[in-house]
Amino acid sequence: MMSPDDDTMPDVIALLQTLDHPVPPVTAESVMIRAGAAAPARGRVPPLARWAAAIVLAAGAAGVAYALPGSPVPRWIAALTSRLEARPERQPREAGGAAARARESAGIAVAPGRDLVIVFSASTPGALARVTLGDGAEVVVRSPAGGATFTSDAGRLLIQGPGAPDTVTIEIPRGARRVEIRAGGARVFLKDGASIDTGAARLGDGDFEIPLARPPSQDPR
Amino acid sequence: MQGSLHDSLGETAASFQEQFTATFDANFARLYRVLDRLSGEPELADDLAQEAFVRLYRRGSLPDAPAAWLVSVAMNLFRNARASQGRRRRLLTLARAAHAHADASPAPDEAVVAEETRRRVCATLDGMPDRERRLLLLQAEGFSYREIAAGLELHEASIGTLLARARRLFREEYAGGTDDES
Numbered sequence: 001m002m003s004p005d006d007d008t009m010p011d012v013i014a015l016l017q018t019l020d021h022p023v024p025p026v027t028a029e030s031v032m033i034r035a036g037a038a039a040p041a042r043g044r045v046p047p048l049a050r051w052a053a054a055i056v057l058a059a060g061a062a063g064v065a066y067a068l069p070g071s072p073v074p075r076w077i078a079a080l081t082s083r084l085e086a087r088p089e090r091q092p093r094e095a096g097g098a099a100a101r102a103r104e105s106a107g108i109a110v111a112p113g114r115d116l117v118i119v120f121s122a123s124t125p126g127a128l129a130r131v132t133l134g135d136g137a138e139v140v141v142r143s144p145a146g147g148a149t150f151t152s153d154a155g156r157l158l159i160q161g162p163g164a165p166d167t168v169t170i171e172i173p174r175g176a177r178r179v180e181i182r183a184g185g186a187r188v189f190l191k192d193g194a195s196i197d198t199g200a201a202r203l204g205d206g207d208f209e210i211p212l213a214r215p216p217s218q219d220p221r
Numbered sequence: 222m223q224g225s226l227h228d229s230l231g232e233t234a235a236s237f238q239e240q241f242t243a244t245f246d247a248n249f250a251r252l253y254r255v256l257d258r259l260s261g262e263p264e265l266a267d268d269l270a271q272e273a274f275v276r277l278y279r280r281g282s283l284p285d286a287p288a289a290w291l292v293s294v295a296m297n298l299f300r301n302a303r304a305s306q307g308r309r310r311r312l313l314t315l316a317r318a319a320h321a322h323a324d325a326s327p328a329p330d331e332a333v334v335a336e337e338t339r340r341r342v343c344a345t346l347d348g349m350p351d352r353e354r355r356l357l358l359l360q361a362e363g364f365s366y367r368e369i370a371a372g373l374e375l376h377e378a379s380i381g382t383l384l385a386r387a388r389r390l391f392r393e394e395y396a397g398g399t400d401d402e403s
Contacts, residue, residue: 012391013361015342018335021263023253028245031271032238035278111293113374135301137293175297177374 107142108150110157112176120168120183120212121160128167129181131189131200131208133174140171168212183212241278244287249274251362252295258358259299261343269298288364292372296355345394353387360384 065073110116116139120129134140141150141159145166151158159168172179172191181189188210189198200210249270256266273295277287284290346354352373359369370377 012357012388015338015345015395016258016358016361018339018342019258019261020254021257021266023250024263024267026249026267026271028242028249028274031245031274032241032278034271035275111371111374135297137290137297173297175300 107140108152108157109138109140110152111137112139112173112179113155115155115178116157116176116180117155118157118159118170118179118181120181121158125213127212129183129188129210129212130167130169130203131181131198131210132169132171133191133206134171136171136173137175139173139176139179140169142169144169181210183210188212237282240283241274244277244283244291245274248288248291251364252291255292255355255358255362256295256299258346259355265302269295269302272298286368286371289368289371292359292364292368293374296372341395345391348394349387349390353383353390356380356384357387357391360387 062073065071066077118139118141139157141157143159143166147161147166148168149160151160170181176191177193179189179191180187189200189208190196196208198208198210200208202208252273253266253270256269257263260266260269273291276294277283277291346357349357352375355373356369359372364372366380367377369375370380375383
């Protein structure tokens with residue numbers, strides 16, 4: 001007889017197999033077709049590759065436009081360059097170029113785990129967070145205007161620098177256990193299991209719109 | 222230039238499709254079986270398993286741990302399906318089980334024993350906590366500790382202990398059902 005603490009479980013597996021129904025005759029190709037890919041091979045290009053193609057083609061087109069005889073593009077570039085040079089020099093921001101980093105960090109996806117706290121580092125008048133509950137497995141945060149940077153560690157996601165008129169979108173899996181959003185030192189949104197606790201306005205489509213500036217009367221928890 | 226770029230993109234797409242196909246071949250059947258045993262509804266299990274792969278395909282690239290990703294998505298889909306249907310998880314009925322397994326055509330005595338075993342296994346699973354039930358079903362299909370932990374949002378270090386508890390619970394519940402019958 002097998003000990004209840006045995007590492008192997010052939011007896012359990014054999015019992016579970018009594019429940020099985022035949023596996024449906026589904027193929028990867030049929031799933032691809034269901035996913036909307038009409039052509040089974042070379043038909044669907046991954047999104048990243050499409051972006052890469054668009055950038056390369058745009059760069060190529062710009063180069064051709066610059067090189068064409070009589071093209072106004074070289075004059076435009078010269079005018080733009082001289083205008084930029086005429087501006088007072090701005091103080092460099094962080095080493096490595098925070099602005100460039102912000103543009104590159106316009107979105108992030110993290111697994112919510114058991115408990116995730118999303119923190120907006122500063123109370124930003126005019127900026128908004130739009131929170132959606134979705135069916136995905138990850139919390140997805142996007143800054144469409146590219147004005148935010150993201151830092152994540154275990155159970156915590158820090159968002160810095162969203163400024164008006166940027167609206168940060170946050171998609172939270174419905175199945176996530178606990179996700180809290182804090183702005184300006186106060187909790188502004190909490191999903192704990194199936195319950196939602198927020199003072200934010202609920203929009204017609206079910207999303208929540210959260211101002212990222214804390215009202216003076218709000219009591220930080 | 223455009224020709225070579227197109228070729229390059231085509232190769233990227235083909236490469237993704239090959240990876241997707243390999244992932245599908247390695248995981249579809251076992252994901253289906255987990256969902257089938259979990260729900261007791263083969264049609265629902267088929268639909269949810271396919272939907273998980275549809276989402277993987279639409280993602281456009283494979284995640285670092287595709288099996289764990291699929292488990293996580295499938296479990297979310299199952300939860301949502303149950304919630305939207307407004308139904309509680311329920312036991313497989315004898316009628317459903319008998320219909321589903323009617324092709325075995327065993328001898329009458331064997332058929333009675335087989336049905337009784339299925340009924341007891343269903344009741345055993347139904348009596349287990351949700352987490353332990355999922356752990357047991359995923360391990361039975363060969364998912365690794367890491368994949369189970371990521372898929373169920375648990376700490377990998379605790380999987381061994383939780384699985385031992387799940388197996389013990391299953392055996393105790395099953396033996397209890399047997400004792401009750403005798």
